[in-house]
Amino acid sequence: MRRSSGLLFVVGLIVIWQVVGTAGTLYYLPSFTTVLSHMGTLLSGPDLTNAVLPSAGRAAAGYLLGSALGLTVGVLIGYHRSLDPWVRPVLEFFRALPAPLAVSLGLLLLGFSTSTRIAVIAFECFWPVVVNADDGARRVDRQLLDTSRVAQMPRRKILLRVVLPASLPQAVVGLRFAVSIALVMMVISELIGASSGLGYYISNAENNFAYADLWAAVVVLGIIGWLATSLFSLAERRILFWHREQRG
Amino acid sequence: MADIPHDGPAGGAARPVSRTRTALLARVAKGAAGFVVVVGLWELASLGGIVKPSAAPSVGGFMSALATSLHAGALPATAATIEAWGITVLLSVAIGCLIGLLTGIFAWLNAITSVFFDFARTLPPIAILPAVIVIVGVGQSLEVIIAITAAVWPVLLAAHYGVSHADPRLIDTGRAMQLGRTKRLYKIIIPSALPSIATGMRLSAIIALAAVIGVELVGGTGNGLGSYVATATSEGAVNQAYAGAFIAAILGLAITGVFFLAERRVLRWTSSYR
Numbered sequence: 001m002r003r004s005s006g007l008l009f010v011v012g013l014i015v016i017w018q019v020v021g022t023a024g025t026l027y028y029l030p031s032f033t034t035v036l037s038h039m040g041t042l043l044s045g046p047d048l049t050n051a052v053l054p055s056a057g058r059a060a061a062g063y064l065l066g067s068a069l070g071l072t073v074g075v076l077i078g079y080h081r082s083l084d085p086w087v088r089p090v091l092e093f094f095r096a097l098p099a100p101l102a103v104s105l106g107l108l109l110l111g112f113s114t115s116t117r118i119a120v121i122a123f124e125c126f127w128p129v130v131v132n133a134d135d136g137a138r139r140v141d142r143q144l145l146d147t148s149r150v151a152q153m154p155r156r157k158i159l160l161r162v163v164l165p166a167s168l169p170q171a172v173v174g175l176r177f178a179v180s181i182a183l184v185m186m187v188i189s190e191l192i193g194a195s196s197g198l199g200y201y202i203s204n205a206e207n208n209f210a211y212a213d214l215w216a217a218v219v220v221l222g223i224i225g226w227l228a229t230s231l232f233s234l235a236e237r238r239i240l241f242w243h244r245e246q247r248g
Numbered sequence: 249m250a251d252i253p254h255d256g257p258a259g260g261a262a263r264p265v266s267r268t269r270t271a272l273l274a275r276v277a278k279g280a281a282g283f284v285v286v287v288g289l290w291e292l293a294s295l296g297g298i299v300k301p302s303a304a305p306s307v308g309g310f311m312s313a314l315a316t317s318l319h320a321g322a323l324p325a326t327a328a329t330i331e332a333w334g335i336t337v338l339l340s341v342a343i344g345c346l347i348g349l350l351t352g353i354f355a356w357l358n359a360i361t362s363v364f365f366d367f368a369r370t371l372p373p374i375a376i377l378p379a380v381i382v383i384v385g386v387g388q389s390l391e392v393i394i395a396i397t398a399a400v401w402p403v404l405l406a407a408h409y410g411v412s413h414a415d416p417r418l419i420d421t422g423r424a425m426q427l428g429r430t431k432r433l434y435k436i437i438i439p440s441a442l443p444s445i446a447t448g449m450r451l452s453a454i455i456a457l458a459a460v461i462g463v464e465l466v467g468g469t470g471n472g473l474g475s476y477v478a479t480a481t482s483e484g485a486v487n488q489a490y491a492g493a494f495i496a497a498i499l500g501l502a503i504t505g506v507f508f509l510a511e512r513r514v515l516r517w518t519s520s521y522r
Contacts (some may be wrong), residue, residue: 005356006363013364028382089279090286096500100462100474101493104481108489109304183372184462191374191466192478206378218375225370 006242030212038216047201055186055198056224058114058238062121062180067175069122070129071164077130079163088134094126099181103189117189124185127176132174136167169243172236179232183225190204198224305487313487314494321476322380322495329460329472329499332391336456339392341397341449348398348407348445349438358408365404386469395459398511399452406448410441439518446514450507457500471497 014032021031043052054224106120140163148158190199198217205213274465287307294306305313351358374395384390422432464474473496480489 003363006358006361009360010364010367028379046303048261085275086282088282090282092504093283093501096504097493098458098461098500099496100458100465101477101496104477104489105304105493108481108484108486140508157348180370180372184374187372187374188462188466200300202375202378206381210381212380217312218371218379221375222371225372225375226367229370 020027028211030215034212035215035219038212039219040203040218042216043204048244050196051198051201052220052224054114054196055190058189058197059121059182059186059224059228062118062179062185063125065118066122066182067126067129067178070126070174070178071133073126074130074133074174075137075159075164075167076133076142078167079159079214084134086136088131091127091131091134095131099124099185100188103185103192106189107193112193117186120189121182121185124181128174128177128181129171130174133167133171136170137163139170140166169240172240176232176236179228180225183221183228184237187221253477305490309487310490310494313491317476317488317491317495322492325471325473325476325492326495326499328388329457329464329473329496332395332455332460332464333389333453333503334474335388336392336395336399336460337449337453340396340452340456342395343405344400344403344448344452345407345445347409348404348409349441352411352441353433353437358412369401369405370494373459374466377467386467388469390467391460391463391469391472394463395456398459399456400429402451402455403445403448406444406451407441410444411437414440415446422484443511443515443518446511450504450511453503453507454500457496457503461496 017029020026020033021034023031042048077087102120102124106116106123110116110119144162144166145158148162153162186197187199187202190197191203193201198221202214202217202221205211205217290304291307294304347361351361376397377390377394380390380393384393416438418436419432422436427435461472461474463469464472465478466474468478469475473492477489477492477496480486480492
């Protein structure tokens with residue numbers, strides 16, 4: 001019942017879109033079916049491999065790179081608690097930098113290239129993850145740590161099998177936030193001086209007044225965002241299922 | 249809807265933080281030392297030629313650029329950004345609280361809107377920028393509209409969560425005391441939701457700043473810190489770009505700090521919420 005009324009609402013919105021679009025009252029809004037067909041072209045034509053997939057790939061690469069680094073560094077900092085007062089203010093400073101500006105600075109520093117874009121995405125994904133991983137690692141139950149030390153576990157094993165899993169519930173907060181950051185950074189890095197990708201496709205469509213293409217790309221971006229978030233939720237549920245059982 | 253993320257800047261201590269003045273000074277000194285190290289490494293990089301002067305300023309160049317930009321265009325740009333940010337946060341909090349409260353209280357409303365909201369909030373707000381430009385043109389309304397679509401979600405989710413997870417015992421107590429529906433709402437339910445809303449507001453404020461600056465950067469609105477950095481970047485005025493970014497980061501820190509303190513206030517007033 002819940003789901004169906006929600007879906008009905010969405011269908012209703014689409015119907016309104018279709019009606020307004022076909023009537024042509026808003027010159028910038030083509031009908032839903034027009035946008036749908038342009039979306040079909042976008043997803044089946046050459047633009048799939050020229051724009052959609054590279055964009056998604058860059059976002060994914062940046063996200064994975066930034067999160068992996070963030071998780072590693074964060075857990076290490078949190079485990080060695082004495083490091084925290086030295087390092088944390090610097091982390092908070094870079095985290096406070098509004099993410100879009102990193103694109104400009106990255107372009108200045110590294111020039112216009114794919115690796116720059118991935119680097120910038122990774123850079124901005126790093127900060128929320130490292131801060132939350134640090135918080136998570138700092139709050140690991142001391143009993144767990146003491147038990148592992150008594151059992152004479154090697155340091156690496158302690159980190160990998162005790163600290164990291166225990167930090168995950170808090171780290172996941174940052175990881176989830178980083179998903180949206182990765183997507184936003186991907187779009188912004190492609191709106192500024194790019195020659196390929198969905199962002200470039202969108203700004204191109206804007207310049208050519210190709211509104212159907214514009215909306216089609218926006219919907220595709222929405223779908224990518226939804227897919228990314230859903231994938232993340234699935235992964236999160238898998239990885240944290242033991243934590244939920246504990247919490248009840 | 250999803251849980252509210254509970255994260256925070258350097259405030260959540262794992263063990264009690266010593267509050268003596270020397271301990272505090274020691275913490276500040278260590279933090280400052282950390283910064284000094286980073287700045288030192290940066291200076292080494294620019295001296296050693298790893299980082300070219302055309303790509304990033306040296307520390308000295310950065311300092312002088314900061315001084316000049318504070319005299320030149322940076323202050324009005326900062327003011328413009330703050331203004332757009334303020335409007336965004338006010339509207340986002342108002343809209344988010346309203347919708348979150350309503351969907352939290354009325355289950356049927358939640359059922360109708362949840363599918364749409366779950367999809368809408370995953371859309372990168374910048375994606376609709378070209379579409380919105382066509383509708384409202386370039387200007388402050390552009391910034392505010394797009395920033396609202398980004399910043400409304402944390403508050404909306406927080407308000408919804410806070411209201412729907414209000415302690416049922418408190419509500420029952422209210423019923424037992426014969427409080428009417430409206431009284432129960434604003435005497436029990438809304439105050440129970442406040443801690444969650446406070447967290448949501450902090451997240452919303454941060455997202456709003458990033459979104460406003462993002463639109464300024466990309467949308468060519470002409471004023472604001474984002475435009476300042478964009479102009480500097482396209483002119484290759486490296487020092488200026490870094491100075492502008494630095495100011496933006498300080499602004500971000502200030503906002504985070506203020507909202508974090510406010511959130512702590514609200515959380516302290518409410519008993520053991522976490």
